Amino acid sequence: MAYTIDRYPPEEPSRLGAMTLHPVAESVPRARRWFRKFITPYHPACALDDCELMISELVTNAILYGRSEGDWVVRVEWFREKNSLRVDVHNPGFPAAIRMRHPSANEAHGRGLLLIDAIADSWRSGPSPFGGTVVSFVVDDAWSA
Incomplete structure (x- = not known):
């Protein structure tokens, strides 16, 4: 199986769901659909x-x-924190390796974190509680008060 879904009673009350994906290209559209x-x-x-x-x-x-x-x-995990939505993506890479690049117009890659920085209200990276790295983004006012 290429993935697992975990949406039933979360250990943390604010967690709305989670999924575990194998590191293959098909996991990207699968993550979007399941989210x-x-x-x-x-x-x-x-x-x-x-x-x-x-x-x-x-x-x-x-x-x-x-x-x-x-x-x-x-x-991938998603949480409701008051009126905000937080999404965490965990992988076994080293936390120090996360950085926002500023690619030239000719480069085909390197704009992912720039895009997240432009859309999300905030984002961060650091050590994952599962080991490795977590990168998170937050969307404020995802739910009405």
Whole structure:
């Protein structure tokens, strides 16, 4: 199986869902589809297309830059924190490797974090509680007060 979905009673009350994906290209559209399917019943007021785009960028980066000896996975989790939506993408890469690039107009890659920086209200990277790296973005006012 190329993925698992975990949307039933979360350990953390604010967690709305999670998925674990193998580091293959097919996981990127799968992450978008499953996120939309499982966040929709919570009726967020934010632009889900923007969230899917940011998830695509982070899952792609996790697949491209995650490193581990042996088999490894990418984990995506989404949380409601008051009126905000937070999405975390975990991979086994080193936290120090995350940086926002400023590619030239001729470069085909390197704009993922710039895109997230432009769309999300905030984002961060650091050590993952699962080991490796987590990159998160937050969309404020994803739900009405």
